[in-house]
Amino acid sequence: MSLLSLGLVRGLIGQVLGTLTGMAVIVIARLLLGMPAWKEEPAWVLGMLFGGIGFLIGVGAMDDWSQWWKGHKTPMRHGAPPGQPEWTRYFGMDYNHKVIGIQYAVTGLIMLMIGGGFAVIFRTELARAGLQFLEPGTYNTVMSLHGWASLFSILIGIGGMANYVVPLMLGAADMAFPRLNAFAYWINVPAITLLLASAYFGWDGGWTVYPPLSLVGPLGYQFTFMAIFFLGFSSILGSLNLIATILLMRPPGMSLFRMPIFCWAILSTSFIQLTATQFIAQAFLMLSVSRSLGMGFFDPLKGGDPILFQHLFWFYSHPAVYVFVLPGLGIISEILPVFARKPLFGYRWIALSSVAIALVGFIVWGHHMFTSGYAPYLRVWFMISTLLVAVPTGVKFFSWLGTLWGGKLTFPTPMLFVLGSISVFLLGGLSGPVLATVASDQPLHDTYFVIGHFHATIFGGFVFPFFAAIYFWYPKITGRMYNETLGKLHFWLMTPAFWVMSVGQMTAGTMGMRRRIADYEPMLGGMVNDNLSRLEVVHIAITLAAFVIAFGILLMIYNLFHSAEMGKVAGNNPWRSRSPEWQIPSPIPEHSFAQPIHVVGDPYDYGLPGSYVSTAATAAGDD
Amino acid sequence: MPKSSSDRRHFIIAGVLVAIVTVLLDWGLNAALPFPAQASTESFTIDQLFRWHVLLIAFLFALVMVFMFYTFVVFRRREGDDTEGEHFEGNTTLEIAWTAIPLVLVVLFSFIGVNTLNEITRVEDNELVVKATGRQWAWTFEYEGGVVSPELKLPVNQRVHMVLQSEDVLHSFWVPEFRVKQDLVPGRETSLRFTPTLEGDYSVKCAELCGLTHWNMLAPVKVVPESEFTAWLQTEVAKVNPAVTSAETGKTTE
Numbered sequence: 001m002s003l004l005s006l007g008l009v010r011g012l013i014g015q016v017l018g019t020l021t022g023m024a025v026i027v028i029a030r031l032l033l034g035m036p037a038w039k040e041e042p043a044w045v046l047g048m049l050f051g052g053i054g055f056l057i058g059v060g061a062m063d064d065w066s067q068w069w070k071g072h073k074t075p076m077r078h079g080a081p082p083g084q085p086e087w088t089r090y091f092g093m094d095y096n097h098k099v100i101g102i103q104y105a106v107t108g109l110i111m112l113m114i115g116g117g118f119a120v121i122f123r124t125e126l127a128r129a130g131l132q133f134l135e136p137g138t139y140n141t142v143m144s145l146h147g148w149a150s151l152f153s154i155l156i157g158i159g160g161m162a163n164y165v166v167p168l169m170l171g172a173a174d175m176a177f178p179r180l181n182a183f184a185y186w187i188n189v190p191a192i193t194l195l196l197a198s199a200y201f202g203w204d205g206g207w208t209v210y211p212p213l214s215l216v217g218p219l220g221y222q223f224t225f226m227a228i229f230f231l232g233f234s235s236i237l238g239s240l241n242l243i244a245t246i247l248l249m250r251p252p253g254m255s256l257f258r259m260p261i262f263c264w265a266i267l268s269t270s271f272i273q274l275t276a277t278q279f280i281a282q283a284f285l286m287l288s289v290s291r292s293l294g295m296g297f298f299d300p301l302k303g304g305d306p307i308l309f310q311h312l313f314w315f316y317s318h319p320a321v322y323v324f325v326l327p328g329l330g331i332i333s334e335i336l337p338v339f340a341r342k343p344l345f346g347y348r349w350i351a352l353s354s355v356a357i358a359l360v361g362f363i364v365w366g367h368h369m370f371t372s373g374y375a376p377y378l379r380v381w382f383m384i385s386t387l388l389v390a391v392p393t394g395v396k397f398f399s400w401l402g403t404l405w406g407g408k409l410t411f412p413t414p415m416l417f418v419l420g421s422i423s424v425f426l427l428g429g430l431s432g433p434v435l436a437t438v439a440s441d442q443p444l445h446d447t448y449f450v451i452g453h454f455h456a457t458i459f460g461g462f463v464f465p466f467f468a469a470i471y472f473w474y475p476k477i478t479g480r481m482y483n484e485t486l487g488k489l490h491f492w493l494m495t496p497a498f499w500v501m502s503v504g505q506m507t508a509g510t511m512g513m514r515r516r517i518a519d520y521e522p523m524l525g526g527m528v529n530d531n532l533s534r535l536e537v538v539h540i541a542i543t544l545a546a547f548v549i550a551f552g553i554l555l556m557i558y559n560l561f562h563s564a565e566m567g568k569v570a571g572n573n574p575w576r577s578r579s580p581e582w583q584i585p586s587p588i589p590e591h592s593f594a595q596p597i598h599v600v601g602d603p604y605d606y607g608l609p610g611s612y613v614s615t616a617a618t619a620a621g622d623d
Numbered sequence: 624m625p626k627s628s629s630d631r632r633h634f635i636i637a638g639v640l641v642a643i644v645t646v647l648l649d650w651g652l653n654a655a656l657p658f659p660a661q662a663s664t665e666s667f668t669i670d671q672l673f674r675w676h677v678l679l680i681a682f683l684f685a686l687v688m689v690f691m692f693y694t695f696v697v698f699r700r701r702e703g704d705d706t707e708g709e710h711f712e713g714n715t716t717l718e719i720a721w722t723a724i725p726l727v728l729v730v731l732f733s734f735i736g737v738n739t740l741n742e743i744t745r746v747e748d749n750e751l752v753v754k755a756t757g758r759q760w761a762w763t764f765e766y767e768g769g770v771v772s773p774e775l776k777l778p779v780n781q782r783v784h785m786v787l788q789s790e791d792v793l794h795s796f797w798v799p800e801f802r803v804k805q806d807l808v809p810g811r812e813t814s815l816r817f818t819p820t821l822e823g824d825y826s827v828k829c830a831e832l833c834g835l836t837h838w839n840m841l842a843p844v845k846v847v848p849e850s851e852f853t854a855w856l857q858t859e860v861a862k863v864n865p866a867v868t869s870a871e872t873g874k875t876t877e
Binding site: 136137140204205206210211212213216217299300301305306307340341342343344345346347348349371372373376379380383384387388390391394395397398399400401402404405406407408409410411419422423426427430431433434437438439440442443445446447503506507510511512514515516517518519520521524525602604605606607608 | 628629655656657658659665668669672673676677679680683684687688690691694695698699700704706707708709710711712713714717718721722725726728729732733735736737739740742743744791792793795797799802803804805806808809810811813826828829830831832833834835836837838839841
């Protein structure tokens with residue numbers, strides 16, 4: 001077996017060749033126009049664009065479609081390519097949603113470790129005041145990369161959960177458009193290589209890349225713009241596919257209000273992704289052409305306005321925060337009933353609260369811009385609309401309590417992570433209104449308080465539920481149980497450490513610690529003794545907590561690898577879940593359901609004797 | 624321990640615990656979230672609003688967490704018990720209640736929010752106008768009469784109207800002790816008002832990422848008695864424009 005038989009390797013070669021082609025086009029065009037042959041920025045920009053296309057051709061994402069264009073039919077491929085071992089499926093084009101789901105989830109975990117790795121680097125720098133080992137330029141690059149690498153991890157990780165679980169929950173054979181599904185995954189890979197390559201040239205704008213700074217900074221910006229442009233394609237195409245799957249591929253008997261609640265979360269999320277991602281793509285495209293073609297969208301000297309960018313950016317990026325957390329909240333609602341052995345309390349309210357959050361999320365973007373200098377009266381509107389988000393979010397929390405109340409609770413690792421995410425997301429949610437109120441936002445805007453709030457929201461809304469989902473579906477995916485002791489150790493290391501980190505960040509913020517600074521004035525919060533300030537104590541605590549969180553995550557990675565070989569055989573339904581995917585063998589065969597299923601009951605009727613969700617359960621002969 | 628999950632005693636016990644935890648959390652959070660010195664009228668308004676928010680956070684956090692931990696103790700599976708939990712699917716009255724009550728809180732906090740915003744942005748007669756210019760990575764301050772200073776000197780108890788301008792990228796004007804904050808946007812003037820109330824030395828910190836040494840874009844602020852400020856400004860005006868001043872001095876001697 002040669003390396004070239006792996007789609008990933010062919011894709012990367014295609015990306016290099018594409019990049020060289022793009023550069024050559026620029027060089028030739030410049031020579032024909034009588035200009036000096038080499039100009040770095042336009043050469044790279046066209047190179048990156050061609051490189052992305054080269055990757056997709058190399059990996060084989062266009063193979064079937066190019067046959068279709070010629071009028072040939074192609075059969076749906078199943079299983080590993082002929083003559084290749086099973087594992088090679090994960091490194092090339094494969095149309096099975098379960099393979100694509102794993103590809104997404106593993107890529108998401110890798111990006112989580114890369115993004116977290118960047119954080120650990122600059123956290124170490126910030127532990128003490130003074131510049132220790134990072135140059136200010138390097139600090140800014142690493143800090144900015146932490147932002148986008150982590151957001152890649154979230155968007156890709158969500159893709160993992162949605163792609164693996166949603167078709168199974170619907171009893172569907174696959175996603176609505178399997179080839180598009182594979183395409184949407186693989187376009188992430190050139191996006192990742194570009195994002196990581198941006199580190200070589202550097203960029204210093206933080207994840208928000210506000211102009212004019214992003215128009216005058218180093219070439220790394222262009223890499224970031226193009227990386228996010230590709231990632232955005234993945235979001236749009238993936239969400240389109242999920243909406244089509246959820247709306248059209250439900251089995252007979254499954255009305256919308258009989259769907260597993262996670263599908264409601266994914267439906268709401270996909271609606272945002274399908275309609276809002278275009279705005280950030282447009283905003284970043286405008287930045288890119290401002291740099292390479294000298295256009296003046298955001299340059300006041302050319303009639304542009306820097307604040308316009310902030311509107312475009314946040315019109316996507318605020319709803320995007322709900323993209324990050326809604327699937328996680330769906331996981332919480334999905335897993336709680338299983339370990340409470342009770343129906344989900346207020347199913348319709350939880351389902352519709354996801355839709356409400358998604359819709360209200362579109363009209364709150366201006367709360368990121370209270371100090372930006374837009375028309376002052378707008379701040380009142382954005383304050384009120386933002387506070388309104390608390391209402392549907394509150395419905396979720398209280399309904400979760402209703403689900404726990406009167407249950408028979410057990411606490412294996414996935415349940416611990418679900419409960420951890422409720423507590424952490426509560427901290428994130430409750431620290432929101434104080435930022436949404438214009439006057440109390442004034443001293444907190446662009447400080448570490450916002451950092452603490454945001455990390456609590458994202459850990460509670462994505463990281464904890466993602467880990468819960470991994471532990472929960474692990475026996476279904478591998479057929480073996482993860483190591484429970486290691487799983488619990490991971491939880492008990494990560495949760496207290498996260499609390500120290502997040503509250504510590506809020507403390508630093510009220511003391512006056514600004515965001516995105518390579519060094520700080522140690523005496524902001526007063527001194528403990530002659531050598532040590534209070535702010536430094538807080539920073540040391542945050543840094544140590546970051547190390548503990550990182551260690552906990554490495555422990556999980558070890559657990560996942562180790563248990564795949566050594567874990568004890570889990571059986572088909574170790575959690576005694578009612579959901580259709582637990583009624584079929586573990587690991588799931590290539591064609592998930594032997595027969596099409598019919599839905600005959602509600603998804604969470606735990607404790608109702610003689611009730612079944614679907615014919616898959618009666619066929620399996622247990623509940 | 625009561626057996627049925629709808630037994631009133633559960634809610635009485637949990638309710639008492641919520642009250643206790645709220646008080647403890649409110650105290651703990653206020654200790655964990657210290658602000659710098661209060662040096663402007665805005666700092667008092669804003670800090671009071673912040674403390675109201677902290678009380679709300681303490682109450683809601685206690686409410687959810689106490690009930691959650693209560694279920695861990697009371698509703699956990701006992702050894703040897705293989706039965707399922709109670710079967711109830713929801714309660715519309717409860718759902719409406721916990722939609723409506725937060726809605727009332729939203730209206731209340733919107734009302735308080737609008738009032739505090741009006742208070743901190745109020746315009747007064749006789750404001751001292753100072754023009755601040757930000758550039759990578761330094762500040763300058765310009766007073767009436769063409770006085771330019773690298774230090775922001777302000778009279779105590781006098782409302783200040785900062786007119787903010789940037790020469791290159793975005794910056795943000797922030798003195799933590801004054802609380803309020805405003806971005807500087809190239810191509811337009813933005814403005815910020817506050818009234819310093821405490822004499823002392825502070826510093827302006829740029830609060831919007833502006834490139835390589837953003838962290839170090841600082842400028843000293845000195846709040847001094849009004850007489851000292853007037854005297855300083857007159858000397859500075861004299862330095863800048865001796866002709867005008869000598870003409871004025873000439874007038875006064877006449």
